[in-house]
Amino acid sequence: MTPTVLTKRADFLAANRGLRNAxxxxxxxxxxxxxxxxxxxxxVTKKIGNAVVRNRMKRRFRELLRVALAEHGLADHDHVLIGREGGVERDFARMGQELVYALDAARDGKGDPARRPRRGNKKNPR
Structure with missing residues (x-):
């Protein structure tokens, strides 16, 4: 079965309530x-860089996911990759190994501790 692409914001928000592996x-x-x-x-957010940098990172992520999800993807799960600073310069093979490691950890139910909730300031409360 070939993976399908998430397009709805609600699916991305739901994935954010799932397991997180940084x-x-x-x-x-x-x-x-x-x-x-x-x-x-x-x-990939605008904090990462300009459009050229963000698009390059997304292309790299698509290829990583294409290879890794075929073998290591979790059945009936949504997988969301969020780009981090320095991900463009990172070695592609190493990122592939890290993705397989993260998928294996997720399969075992292991994730990073939950983040603390964001708190807004007085000018911009959340």
């Missing part, structure tokens, strides 16, 4: 999706 070049979010198959999404 690596130096990316953060992997995984969450069960009620039998919808293997799905993936990629997010």
């Amino acid at each position: 690596r130096p070049g990316f953060v992997l979010l995984t969450r069960p999706n009620d039998g919808r198959g293997v799905r993936y999404g990629i997010t």
